[in-house]
Amino acid sequence: MSNEVEKPRKRIPYLFLAIILVTLALSAVALYQALAEYDAGNSGSGNSFLLIGGSGFALSAYMLFQTRRKTMRLEIKEQPVVTTIACKKCGFKNIRDFQRGDYIFKEAEPCPKCSEKMSVASIYREVEEKH
Amino acid sequence: MLNPLVNQASDPIGWILQIAWLLFFVVFMFYGQRIQLYVMLREIEGSLSRLKLLRDEGRKNAIQTIKELGKSEGDPTARVDQFLEYFALTPQSMDPAGIVWKLEHLLDVMDERFKDEVKIMAPAADITQARNLENTLEVALDLNYIYKVVRHFYILGKKTVSLYVIMQLQMILPLIMRIAEAYAGALKAVTYGQPIGDGAGALVAATIMRGYEKRGIPKDCVVATVPFEGRTAYVVKAEGPGGNVGKPGDAIKQIIEENEGKIANIIMIDAGEKFEGEKPGEVAEGVGAIIGGPGVDQFKIEETTLKYKIPVNAIKIKEDIGDAISPMRKEIFDAVAIVIDRIKRVVRERSKEGDAIIIAGIGNSIGIGQ
Numbered sequence: 001m002s003n004e005v006e007k008p009r010k011r012i013p014y015l016f017l018a019i020i021l022v023t024l025a026l027s028a029v030a031l032y033q034a035l036a037e038y039d040a041g042n043s044g045s046g047n048s049f050l051l052i053g054g055s056g057f058a059l060s061a062y063m064l065f066q067t068r069r070k071t072m073r074l075e076i077k078e079q080p081v082v083t084t085i086a087c088k089k090c091g092f093k094n095i096r097d098f099q100r101g102d103y104i105f106k107e108a109e110p111c112p113k114c115s116e117k118m119s120v121a122s123i124y125r126e127v128e129e130k131h
Numbered sequence: 132m133l134n135p136l137v138n139q140a141s142d143p144i145g146w147i148l149q150i151a152w153l154l155f156f157v158v159f160m161f162y163g164q165r166i167q168l169y170v171m172l173r174e175i176e177g178s179l180s181r182l183k184l185l186r187d188e189g190r191k192n193a194i195q196t197i198k199e200l201g202k203s204e205g206d207p208t209a210r211v212d213q214f215l216e217y218f219a220l221t222p223q224s225m226d227p228a229g230i231v232w233k234l235e236h237l238l239d240v241m242d243e244r245f246k247d248e249v250k251i252m253a254p255a256a257d258i259t260q261a262r263n264l265e266n267t268l269e270v271a272l273d274l275n276y277i278y279k280v281v282r283h284f285y286i287l288g289k290k291t292v293s294l295y296v297i298m299q300l301q302m303i304l305p306l307i308m309r310i311a312e313a314y315a316g317a318l319k320a321v322t323y324g325q326p327i328g329d330g331a332g333a334l335v336a337a338t339i340m341r342g343y344e345k346r347g348i349p350k351d352c353v354v355a356t357v358p359f360e361g362r363t364a365y366v367v368k369a370e371g372p373g374g375n376v377g378k379p380g381d382a383i384k385q386i387i388e389e390n391e392g393k394i395a396n397i398i399m400i401d402a403g404e405k406f407e408g409e410k411p412g413e414v415a416e417g418v419g420a421i422i423g424g425p426g427v428d429q430f431k432i433e434e435t436t437l438k439y440k441i442p443v444n445a446i447k448i449k450e451d452i453g454d455a456i457s458p459m460r461k462e463i464f465d466a467v468a469i470v471i472d473r474i475k476r477v478v479r480e481r482s483k484e485g486d487a488i489i490i491a492g493i494g495n496s497i498g499i500g501q
Contacts, residue, residue: 016173026151033144052148076188076315081325081458098458100323103372104334105341105500123326123498124464125457 020060027056079125086121087111098123168294171301175285178304179278185315186278189271190215196267196322200260201253210252214268215275217244235427245269259324262373266321266497270314270456277311309452316457321374326498328411328454331463332400335470336368336492337501345501348385351377353501360475361484362395371496379491380428384435386489392439395486397432398446398474401493402463405449412462413449414469416477421445422493444477446470459498 034049081098085108092113106120159166190211197207219241222233249256249265256264281300288297320327326334340355347370348354357364365386369377387394401421405411420432420443436443448466474490482488 026148029144030148033148049148076185078319079316079458081320098323098325103324103498103500104326105337106372122464124459124461126461 016063020063023056023060023063027053027060029053030056081123081125083120084122085109085118087114087116087118089116090114092118093121094118164294168292168297171297172285172289175281175288175297175301175304178308179281179285181308182274182278182281182311185311186271186274188315189274189318192318192322193264193267193271196264197253200256200264202255203252207252210248211268211271214248214252215272217272231427231430234425238425238427259373262375263321263324263497266374266495267318270317270321274311274314274318277307277314281307313453313456316453320456320458321497324372324374324498325458327456327495328450328459328463329402329456329494330459330496330499331402331448331450331466331470332492332494333368333371333496333499334459334464334492334494335400335467335474336366336490337371337496337499338467338471339364339474339490339492340366340368340501348382349378350381351375352379352382354382354386355501357490359488359490360478362478362482363485363487364478364490365390365394365487366490366492368492368499368501369494369496371499371501374495374497376424376493376495378428379422379493380431383432383489383491387435387439387441390487392441393487394439394441395482395488396478397436397441397443397489397491398477399432399443399491399493400446400448400470400474402450402455403447404455405451407451409449410462411450411454411460412466414466414473415447415449416473417445417447419443419445421447442481444481446473446477 030049030053034046034053037043037046037049082095083098083102085094085096086092090111090113092111102120102123104120104123108118108120110116111118194208194211197203197211201207219237222230222237224230245265245268246261249261249268253261253264281304284296284300287293288300317327319325339359340353340357343355343357343366345353345355348367351370352367353370354365354367357366359366367379367382367386369375369379383397399421401423403415403421405413420429420436422429422432432443435441448463448470450460450463454460454463478488
């Protein structure tokens with residue numbers, strides 16, 4: 001293992017891009033041909049070319065989306081954690097971001113309302129469920 | 132459907148499309164498997180770069196924390212890199228009799244070795260910081276191991292051009308990534324000393340024993356004698372707030388022996404794996420020694436309770452692997468009050484007034500005092 005932390009390489013998938021470009025070009029040609037066939041009154045051929053062109057476009061768009069998705073995921077999400085400091089006597093609560101050294105039941109500063117010693121009542125993170 | 136295209140044979144565009152169509156078939160007929168292999172490899176490469184990022188982040192995090200807290204004289208990088216390659220061999224099981232004690236010895240040696248390493252790397256760290264640092268290094272070690280295993284099979288599959296090696300890896304990869312992401316989530320939590328989901332059981336015990344006198348009990352646990360629903364409860368947890376799971380098996384055994392086996396009931400509380408579809412923080416009851424890890428503590432509790440015929444009740448707080456090693460979720464924190472109510476009910480139903488009982492909160496006490 002090297003001493004320096006390597007940054008993840010940003011790979012350009014040239015072959016993949018070439019395939020996408022060729023598919024796109026062929027799809028454009030097929031769509032052009034479909035229009036020409038409809039103009040000439042050959043709706044049967046027009047439909048076939050339209051199907052080929054449409055499928056080609058859909059395929060290349062999907063492949064392009066796949067390559068974009070891979071590069072977007074290279075990050076680590078920070079999870080916000082909150083600390084609640086509470087006074088047992090008067091019930092005063094102070095919710096703030098977690099600070100290094102906080103732990104549950106740690107004695108904290110005196111209560112601003114009744115001057116009783118407060119303590120850390122909870123430390124947790126809230127998660128929004130993805131549906 | 133192809134007939135109209137065939138009719139266009141005289142048209143050059145029709146020709147081009149027909150040839151492209153035929154080429155498409157030929158390529159897929161002869162190179163279909165290779166294309167499939169290439170697509171799978173690309174997918175694995177993507178996951179592998181993410182695993183590398185997580186591994187590097189774990190390593191960087193460990194080095195930074197050691198520099199910050201440990202105030203060691205030299206650069207700890209080389210020592211951290213050496214630590215990340217650490218391994219432990221499981222005991223030989225050809226003759227399985229006595230394997231638990233061999234495993235326990237091995238785990239003790241590993242634990243001591245990790246503690247010594249942390250002491251050397253961070254001599255200025257206090258006990259809580261040293262325990263958190265030990266956890267940080269363990270997470271970095273696990274991330275490094277996951278990355279290396281996946282990379283091994285990726286390179287092996289590429290070298291042998293074996294669809295089956297690549298396919299197996301690709302199929303299991305989502306599960307591996309889930310575990311790796313969970314470890315990545317644990318990185319900051321263990322570095323900063325935040326309570327994690329696994330500490331749910333310890334938090335229950337800490338809440339019950341709060342305000343009562345505690346004493347240390349082997350190994351790395353604390354016990355408090357608490358009047359509870361008219362009974363005498365010995366409440367046990369791993370000593371916090373540093374990252375520590377202790378050896379609750381030893382602690383429970385000692386309490387039972389101190390009381391000459393006169394314990395009416397044992398109630399164990401731990402975080403447990405939930406099924407998909409279940410909500411984190413759901414509470415379930417059962418019987419048996421609920422405790423994770425390699426099984427040594429479970430074995431000891433089962434041996435001792437069998438000897439004295441003590442019933443063991445279990446309360447599980449449900450969560451998935453990601454929640455277990457990430458900062459504690461609100462739902463899991465809120466489950467503590469529900470669990471305490473359940474314990475009260477179990478105690479009332481399963482013991483008589485004046486009995487002695489044990490309430491053991493199992494799990495990592497990181498970020499949880501007592």
